[in-house]
Amino acid sequence: MPSVAIDPLNKMKGVTMSFPRNGEIYGEDEPAEYLYKIVSGAVRTYKIYGDGRRQIGAFYLSGDMFGLEMGEAHAFSAEAVTRTKVMFFKRSAVMVLAAQENDVAGRLWALTARELFRVQEHTLLLVQTAQERVVSFLLEMLARTPASNAVDLAMSRRDIADYLGLTVETVSRTLTQLVNSAAIALPSARRIVLRNRTALRQLNS
Amino acid sequence: MPSVAIDPLNKMKGVTMSFPRNGEIYGEDEPAEYLYKIVSGAVRTYKIYGDGRRQIGAFYLSGDMFGLEMGEAHAFSAEAVTRTKVMFFKRSAVMVLAAQENDVAGRLWALTARELFRVQEHTLLLVQTAQERVVSFLLEMLARTPASNAVDLAMSRRDIADYLGLTVETVSRTLTQLVNSAAIALPSARRIVLRNRTALRQLNS
DNA sequence: CGTTAGTTTGAATGGCTTCAATCCATGTGG
């Protein structure tokens, strides 16, 4: 899943807005008035259950678009993981443009299809073992970081846990296992250094 | 998730083909030449892992369209759950039509978006408890059965288990729990009768 | 410093899986 920034809206001007760490961008069930594109920073989308559990649907990084659900209302809430700059596009204007320009419509469709693919991958993650989930997450994040063997994670252990359907403790324990098996190094809690990609890959069957 | 049959292709003729129980419709990684619509019967899409585990991505029933992944190749395999009639639409022809007729393109987009929504719901299922998963599955199947308090499931316990990320045994045990709590009745293994919808709903927090 | 949020580690519990056996329905051949 390459996170190439397909931007069907380069013909449109958008308004940029800044959000602090944990700032709410939109809430679940709010009317979906805009499409969003991350200029810098990171965003998480999530749902809260009745019993307080939180499930994170996706992490979006610099260049990614999000909020393209087709319903009237947002299916998830969206928050800034860190200080984040987001560009807003009015949905109604996007639709008008899509109706006029055929390739814009096509690229929006492609964007939805890419999102579909991403969610499918996420679904497949959630039936794996804890180790497989964490490894897949790390490989995904490494893949989304341009040409590097290290990542500075924007998100906390809790965020990772809620994305993978695990607990913080399990994520933490799994990471130390990976350190002990020399697959990765953890110079600091948020910094992941890849030591042995092959070993890491093999933990994903 | 209403399974209303949005059919953007009513302007196209398709070829109908019959498949026996467990008949393969297409395989993972095969080139995606067609779009499919179920005339009668049921289809499952799935992936097989290296260690033999199988994850079912979706069940499609009469009237549903499937196989609309945007990549060159299918991301999942597809099999008939029971004897099934499927209508084939050539993807290239569909694309030509979409390029010409704006509303066709829009409806294909909407179809992709609906699929995205469905997969998101499925994702949320997989982080719940066994009971919640089974209950959600039953409610989903009941919802997709037009106006009735009973369903004749097309799929086996194994299919259900592989859809919910559980084992057959756990699915079976959970169903008997639901029978014992008078939420449902099981006149036969494949027939589910709803006895207490409220009780069932409450098991989904 | 002192406080707080985040991370790691430990010990015990529990829910689902695993392994195994039994039950049930269907179909086939004698």
Add this chain to the structure above:
DNA sequence: CCACATGGATTGAAGCCATTCAAACTAACG
């Protein structure tokens, strides 16, 4: 029509992986 084989479903008992509860440790920031 019964005997038997077969695939699917259910039930039981033991084991294990992730969770839960709890505490210690670390880093950032006033």
